[in-house]
Amino acid sequence: xxxxxxxxxxxxxxATPILKGxxxxxxxxxxxxxxxxxxxxxxxTALAIIGLTPPRATVTGDIRLNGQLxxxxxxxxxxxxxxxxxGVIFQEPMTALNPVMTIGDQVAETVxxxxxxxxxxxxxxxxALLDRVGLPAERFPLSRYPHELSGxxxxxVAIAIAIALTPKLLIADEATTALDxxxxxxxxxxxxxxxxxxxxxxxxxxxxxxxxxETCDRLAVMKDGELVxxxxxxxxxxxxxxxxxxxxxxxxxxxxxxRSRPQADAAPVLEVQGLVRDYGGAPALFGRSKxxxxxxxxxxxxxxxxxxxxxxxxxxxxSTLLRAILALEAPQAGCVRVRGxxxxxxxxxxxxxxxxxxxxxxxxxxxxxDPRWKVRDLVAENFHLLDARPAPDEARxxxxxxxxxxxxxxxxxxxxxxxxSGxxxxxxxxARALITEPSVVCxxxxxxxxxxxxxAQVLDLLADLSDRLGLSYLFVTHDLSVVxxxxxxxxxxxxxxxxxxxxxxxxxxxxxxxxTQKLLAATxxxxxxxxxxxxxxx
Amino acid sequence: MTEVVALPAPVKTRVRWPxxxxxxxxxxxxxxxxALIALVWTPYDPAAVDIxxxxxxxxAVHWMGTDHFGRDVxxxxxxxxxxxxIVAFVAVGVGAGIGTPxxxxxxxxxxWIDELVMRGNDLIFAxxxxxxxVMITAVTGPGAIxxxxxxxxxNIPVFTRVARGAARGLWTREYVLAARTAGKSRTxxxxxxxxxxxxxxxxxQAAIQFAVGIVAEAGLSYVGLGAQPPAxxxxxxxxxxxxxxxxxxxxxxxxxxxxxVTVLGLSLTGDGLRDLFDxxxxxxxxx
Numbered sequence: 011x012x013x014x015x016x017x018x019x020x021x022x023x024x025a026t027p028i029l030k031g032x033x034x035x036x037x038x039x040x041x042x043x044x045x046x047x048x049x050x051x052x053x054x055t056a057l058a059i060i061g062l063t064p065p066r067a068t069v070t071g072d073i074r075l076n077g078q079l080x081x082x083x084x085x086x087x088x089x090x091x092x093x094x095x096x097g098v099i100f101q102e103p104m105t106a107l108n109p110v111m112t113i114g115d116q117v118a119e120t121v122x123x124x125x126x127x128x129x130x131x132x133x134x135x136x137x138a139l140l141d142r143v144g145l146p147a148e149r150f151p152l153s154r155y156p157h158e159l160s161g162x163x164x165x166x167v168a169i170a171i172a173i174a175l176t177p178k179l180l181i182a183d184e185a186t187t188a189l190d191x192x193x194x195x196x197x198x199x200x201x202x203x204x205x206x207x208x209x210x211x212x213x214x215x216x217x218x219x220x221x222x223x224e225t226c227d228r229l230a231v232m233k234d235g236e237l238v239x240x241x242x243x244x245x246x247x248x249x250x251x252x253x254x255x256x257x258x259x260x261x262x263x264x265x266x267x268x269r270s271r272p273q274a275d276a277a278p279v280l281e282v283q284g285l286v287r288d289y290g291g292a293p294a295l296f297g298r299s300k301x302x303x304x305x306x307x308x309x310x311x312x313x314x315x316x317x318x319x320x321x322x323x324x325x326x327x328x329s330t331l332l333r334a335i336l337a338l339e340a341p342q343a344g345c346v347r348v349r350g351x352x353x354x355x356x357x358x359x360x361x362x363x364x365x366x367x368x369x370x371x372x373x374x375x376x377x378x379x380d381p382r383w384k385v386r387d388l389v390a391e392n393f394h395l396l397d398a399r400p401a402p403d404e405a406r407x408x409x410x411x412x413x414x415x416x417x418x419x420x421x422x423x424x425x426x427x428x429x430x431s432g433x434x435x436x437x438x439x440x441a442r443a444l445i446t447e448p449s450v451v452c453x454x455x456x457x458x459x460x461x462x463x464x465x466a467q468v469l470d471l472l473a474d475l476s477d478r479l480g481l482s483y484l485f486v487t488h489d490l491s492v493v494x495x496x497x498x499x500x501x502x503x504x505x506x507x508x509x510x511x512x513x514x515x516x517x518x519x520x521x522x523x524x525x526t527q528k529l530l531a532a533t534x535x536x537x538x539x540x541x542x543x544x545x546x547x548x
Numbered sequence: 549m550t551e552v553v554a555l556p557a558p559v560k561t562r563v564r565w566p567x568x569x570x571x572x573x574x575x576x577x578x579x580x581x582x583a584l585i586a587l588v589w590t591p592y593d594p595a596a597v598d599i600x601x602x603x604x605x606x607x608a609v610h611w612m613g614t615d616h617f618g619r620d621v622x623x624x625x626x627x628x629x630x631x632x633x634i635v636a637f638v639a640v641g642v643g644a645g646i647g648t649p650x651x652x653x654x655x656x657x658x659x660w661i662d663e664l665v666m667r668g669n670d671l672i673f674a675x676x677x678x679x680x681x682v683m684i685t686a687v688t689g690p691g692a693i694x695x696x697x698x699x700x701x702x703n704i705p706v707f708t709r710v711a712r713g714a715a716r717g718l719w720t721r722e723y724v725l726a727a728r729t730a731g732k733s734r735t736x737x738x739x740x741x742x743x744x745x746x747x748x749x750x751x752x753q754a755a756i757q758f759a760v761g762i763v764a765e766a767g768l769s770y771v772g773l774g775a776q777p778p779a780x781x782x783x784x785x786x787x788x789x790x791x792x793x794x795x796x797x798x799x800x801x802x803x804x805x806x807x808x809v810t811v812l813g814l815s816l817t818g819d820g821l822r823d824l825f826d827x828x829x830x831x832x833x834x835x
Binding site: 365368369370372381391395 | 721722725726727728730731732741744745
């Protein structure tokens with residue numbers, strides 16, 4: 011008997027259909043990957059299973075857990091089902107846990123909600139559960155609070171809570187998306203082990219096909235509220251039937267065509283030498299205040315037309331390095347030269363002149379624009395860097411031109427940023443960065459928040475702009491799969507230092523530093539070399 | 549090869565005004581209109597003494613009765629509305645006008661400037677308002693101006709804190725970082741990006757401080773530190789009614805009601821504005 015059977019599930023909010031005739035099933039011990047882009051309805055499917063649909067949603071269709079019909083059940087009945095028969099793990103481990111409760115109490119609370127046991131017995135169960143998810147007693151006593159744990163450790167606590175009552179079905183909704191790759195690999199490994207040991211069914215909801223390829227037995231692809239394809243996971247490589255699945259796969263492994271080559275013999279456009287950035291702790295009342303070295307003696311250079319990737323996990327100092335390069339924070343030592351001029355010491359007019367040459371595109375397509383400004387004013391903001399602002403007509407012409415160049419129409423100029431989708435906003439951000447015709451553009455996780463098909467379009471645009479304008483890029487990211495196809499050279503940052511650098515293909519083929527090796531091994535990969543995989547198995 | 553991306557249709561959002569805002573604005577409008585009418589017309593001269601008609605209860609001739617000098621209470625309340633509103637308005641203006649720039653400065657500069665501004669704030673906050681009013685009176689003599697200064701000074705730290713707290717959050721936003729890479733100075737960014745995005749918070753705070761100011765003015769007048777006779781004042785009317793409350797209760801009830809209605813109107817307006825500006829509250833209301 012399947013742990014989950016969904017037959018013809020329809021869900022609409024008001025007159026808007028969200029799910030259209032979704033049918034799927036999960037067998038005991040099976041891992042089903044549910045993939046799709048944002049708005050495809052994958053999270054809503056999970057919410058429907060646990061009966062947590064939004065208040066105004068109308069649901070039709072059958073949902074059976076262990077053969078028992080749960081759709082249409084009362085709230086009280088559903089409450090028993092949640093936790094006991096279905097465990098759920100969400101994306102944000104910090105918000106999923108109560109910050110003022112110890113981890114022991116939180117796990118024990120779940121146990122006591124569903125079983126009549128003493129507090130002491132519940133805490134003993136909690137201890138056993140935390141041991142099971144890899145949080146041993148000597149390092150993680152029950153009295154720890156969530157803020158004392160790292161993201162991965164918190165996600166382990168969330169998993170302990172989800173499996174506390176040995177549910178038949180576990181749902182992980184983007185549970186590893188917010189984690190670093192090495193942590194993600196460990197958490198996925200843990201989930202696989204638990205499924206294997208308990209014979210649970212697991213639904214892994216994710217936008218990342220590579221995670222599915224490495225973890226799941228079967229995958230289901232969703233688009234616009236419909237299930238377009240279900241296939242065993244080994245079909246990812248050998249070809250899936252539905253055009254949308256193929257489209258998704260093609261975008262996930264998309265490599266933009268780049269015609270121009272970096273000029274190796276020219277003077278570097280960006281040169282960083284011996285950069286050091288310390289964060290002073292608050293001045294201590296007694297004793298010396300502790301400082302933390304976020305960037306430790308970093309040197310790098312970028313040639314004209316070159317695209318360089320800077321990868322590292324959260325907290326490695328890559329964002330701090332970027333802010334120092336952009337002169338948003340002053341370094342303690344070292345210099346940053348943009349076409350020979352030091353940005354760290356420049357002031358006033360000289361600084362403006364350098365800023366014209368180095369611009370940035372940030373990650374968050376929602377946070378990088380002042381919501382009160384129109385696109386025209388946002389893009390024109392960088393005219394502030396010019397010695398003389400262009401005349402109104404000239405400014406208008408240049409803004410229209412740059413918007414068209416990044417694939418928008420000039421009519422976009424008179425609208426507000428919230429009227430655009432995530433990918434379009436990133437195009438606007440690129441337009442803003444390009445209006446002063448810089449030589450280097452820094453991309454701070456600029457495509458990380460985008461769906462794969464939109465990401466592929468933006469990467470194409472960046473490659474195209476680089477070809478036409480001779481731009482250099484510094485891609486700062488935690489996602490190795492992004493930099494693989496678009497960069498010439500790769501820098502790997504770890505604990506404030508650059509531990510390895512080299513041509514991207516060389517680093518991927520033969521990483522020399524142990525950290526790079528660890529990083530690459532942990533990165534889920536769609537196109538992993540089968541020969542390498544055999545070697546791993548041995 | 550750059551493809552053109554189709555734009556979504558323009559988004560038209562229908563904003564429904566919260567009920568509290570409508571009610572608050574209606575009450576406030578009544579008070580403000582009354583004050584404006586009093587500029588050109590009151591039923592009687594609010595200062596005219598008519599001993600023959602003293603302590604008359606509310607009637608068709610004197611709608612709100614008369615006091616122990618035979619002055620018409622309705623006329624005094626109408627004229628007093630002006631005084632209350634002007635004192636509260638100017639006091640909020642002083643507080644917002646000095647407090648907001650200080651808060652913006654503290655957030656933009658950080659470091660010792662931030663420390664200096666905020667500790668100065670704490671100092672003012674810790675100092676009793678009444679004591680300050682007494683001190684000012686000792687120097688300049690009593691009057692409405694004292695009330696304005698005393699209330700205004702205590703509005704400064706309120707606005708500084710609101711502005712600084714919210715501005716600090718905004719300074720870490722990516723659009724502010726982007727403005728910095730556009731070479732804009734901290735002052736320019738404060739004016740162009742920070743202040744406009746704080747405006748909703750400040751307006752809400754101003755409405756609340758306005759209500760607080762009305763009560764504070766009444767309080768200062770009550771103890772004789774506000775507007776001086778014969779200038780009409782709600783607070784002083786209350787003070788004078790105190791001894792006669794047993795046989796002429798309308799003398800206390802009428803100015804009390806006037807203060808109540810004004811403060812209620814302004815508080816509701818403040819609440820309503822907060823709901824209107826806060827997208828979270830706005831989204832939760834059924835469309």
